[in-house]
Amino acid sequence: GLGYRSALGKTAQLFSRIPDVDGDDLIRPREDDYFLALDLNYDLLSQIKFLNQIRANGGQVSAVVYDLLPLHRPDWFPTDLVTKHFEWFKAISGFDSIACISNVVVDDVKAELELFDLPVPQKIDYFHLGNHIPLNQITPLPEDLTDRNYVLIVGILYARKGQLQALEAFEFLWASGHQTCLVFVGKVGFGVEELVKRITEHPELGERLFWFDAVDDNLL
Numbered sequence: 001g002l003g004y005r006s007a008l009g010k011t012a013q014l015f016s017r018i019p020d021v022d023g024d025d026l027i028r029p030r031e032d033d034y035f036l037a038l039d040l041n042y043d044l045l046s047q048i049k050f051l052n053q054i055r056a057n058g059g060q061v062s063a064v065v066y067d068l069l070p071l072h073r074p075d076w077f078p079t080d081l082v083t084k085h086f087e088w089f090k091a092i093s094g095f096d097s098i099a100c101i102s103n104v105v106v107d108d109v110k111a112e113l114e115l116f117d118l119p120v121p122q123k124i125d126y127f128h129l130g131n132h133i134p135l136n137q138i139t140p141l142p143e144d145l146t147d148r149n150y151v152l153i154v155g156i157l158y159a160r161k162g163q164l165q166a167l168e169a170f171e172f173l174w175a176s177g178h179q180t181c182l183v184f185v186g187k188v189g190f191g192v193e194e195l196v197k198r199i200t201e202h203p204e205l206g207e208r209l210f211w212f213d214a215v216d217d218n219l220l
Contacts, residue, residue, distance in 0.1 A: 003027060003050045033059035040066060042084045045091055063092040065100045068108050076160045078190060093118040100126040139219040144206065150181035157196065158189040167198060174208055184211040185220065
């Protein structure tokens with residue numbers, strides 16, 4: 001539906017660390033509100049009317065852009081996702097500002113805006129990603145990796161990320177007698193059927209090859 005609701009119960013405790021939030025009324029834009037679309041969410045397309053209400057009340061609307069890969073390499077993504085990404089990009093081009101995660105992405109955004117003759121936000125800039133995750137405890141490594149050398153590759157399995165190429169490189173190393181392990185941490189993405197088959201049927205799986213589809217922050 002139109003607009004957003006206040007977080008309730010456990011959601012409120014997770015994000016705002018308060019016991020609860022009473023009521024479930026829609027959030028109503030107030031004067032000088034600031035809306036930041038922090039993550040890539042195509043549902044934003046259904047909220048343009050709500051975002052326009054924020055701007056009508058003197059507020060501002062901004063979005064974070066991580067990359068425009070679906071526009072640059074549509075062969076890496078499902079067709080419907082490429083279409084949604086373009087529609088999303090057209091929508092945020094009408095925002096007050098865009099925050100990119102690198103200067104390279106800034107250049108990409110400006111180039112695509114010019115290419116498709118889209119509106120240009122008042123400000124397009126970048127910031128660097130980072131995190132500081134508090135660790136309550138250190139989870140010990142799986143026994144098969146303890147006291148062993150390994151290369152860790154973290155990220156959803158996607159053809160564009162070169163994980164298959166990395167596996168093939170390690171196969172050359174292993175054939176030469178190297179004992180260094182290759183560790184993948186990431187869920188299954190799009191178009192990686194061959195990679196998943198190679199990993200799950202690999203003779204080195206559990207020996208010098210490991211794949212975890214999900215681990216907690218402590219172990220990671």
